[in-house]
Amino acid sequence: MSERIRVLIIADSALRSEAIAAILSSDPSIWVIGTARNGEEGREKANILKPDVITIELKTPVMRGLKAIEKIMEESPISIIVISDMDVNVTVKALSIGAMDFVLLTREIEEISRDLIEKVKIAARVKPVRRIKVNSTVAAGPVPKKSVSKVVAIGVSTGGPQALQMILAKLPSDFNAGILIVQHMANGFIGGLAEWLRSGSFLDVRVAAEGDILKSATVFLAPDNYNTRITDNGIISLSKDTGGAKGHVPSVDIMMKSVADSFGHDAVGVIMTGMGRDGGEGIRAIKRTGGITIAQDEKTSVVFGMNKAAIETGHVDKVVPLEEIAYRIIEVV
Template structure:
């Protein structure tokens, strides 16, 4: 059965471009086109598509308001189509909180972040989210105000080998929403640095870091390079750059680089975790969360081989069970836990 897709964009050129991109995917059928948010809501209710691609900046009703109404009236897997601007990044983070399953970025050449072309990416994402099992109802209400930083008392979970000195987290599709259920629950008593790779383009990682910082007890920053690793600071890898660690004397510093440049994802979870493994070995904790593909597997295999510990998110709570699946099937996960238990498990390993 063909995947039914609704395309909504105020640009006729973009609507046609998406149509052309899908010509090599006969299993995807465009059932309608919308030119603004109002039409998006009406067509979503009328056509009941499997997936919607939804532009953010549109007349009459913008994509965020349309998304909010769609999720309320006829919940559907929605992929946002966003510009690479700072404004587009902030709106995209908000859209993911409202229930969008993922996003695509567009620029003048219609190329996306990393080395994947938009054509390949859009087909992969539509196929991935066509089944309802990937759909996730947002827990945050539309227009919810930012909650103040709060204290957190961890509950008892399975104890791990403690006293890890650093935490390395890798995630992709579904990561922005999922990180909001992990990073804000890490207490100031953690007293360890945390490195995070989230597959995102430039501007988006800065917006993500800012959002997480408002919600968390730890300080969350986008890594700029040459920063001394400090306890209770979360370093988000900068979009378009890898995040590594460099030791100078007795201290460790962030190293932001675009090498290796031949990676499928930049930033890469593998590159970051391998660097953590090389510098901290058995004293490091690796965490792999929701995402397509297998980025992180090689790095975590190295970390595990050096005596480090590995946590994987379970299938039931992943938006996409790809990256954690690769780690679990490789047999290197010390624990496989649901999203809501990841923070507690990290705390146990860092005691």
């Protein structure tokens, strides 16, 4: 980027604003154009200053951080980085309503600084997507599950929580397949994500454990630090990375390849918004064994990276906007 990245800081104390500004200003490519003491002031300054990126604390007074994120993403979307020492569920909620990423304050200052600068630079390259409201569903009651005959394998990273919410909210309680998901995110947050997704879906959403059996209308999210595979009889197997694997753990490629090996033409691979190339080889494997492959389009992606790499393999059957993915899955299951 030839021009400096313009950042607005929203924090509840002058001391915290100064600390964040000092970190960001240490990089010559970043320019802090303003600060705000609460969500309402931040919202007003965002409309006037038009920053490239906003950093926001979730506990800001007057208009709380979550409400400010929601309003900004509805009115004039801007890439938002959450700065938080709050609980998992609150941070997951912030991601679900439009925040692009988050930085935790529970680490050493050098690591916080490095992470914040890197994520601001990434956010500045991303075209923010206007927040899409999703109506939550409440299951009418338990639905009998049967052994799985089809598997939907989903890989997603940046922008994933809200995208997953939209898909799972549209799938019916008698959905005739099991679902495996690899969502790249910081350690410690996958359980909160599963709980939040379950609250807005007819499906049973949980974090996978060794020996779990995938059944219809059941969703398993890969746990932190474990690669997730599935056998041909629907049993989940977890393995810790031994240091030889490249890229993310859990890996979308490893999960999807196991689905392709075990379910062949009964597999559906879905690759969505996110940075990097993880999932491209997995999509290729599913297609080569006769499965169906779907990719989220560029326009509705927070980051057109993983899905772009998969599309470039030439093994994606359908490229569709986020709001259509659930319907395409239902069609082929």
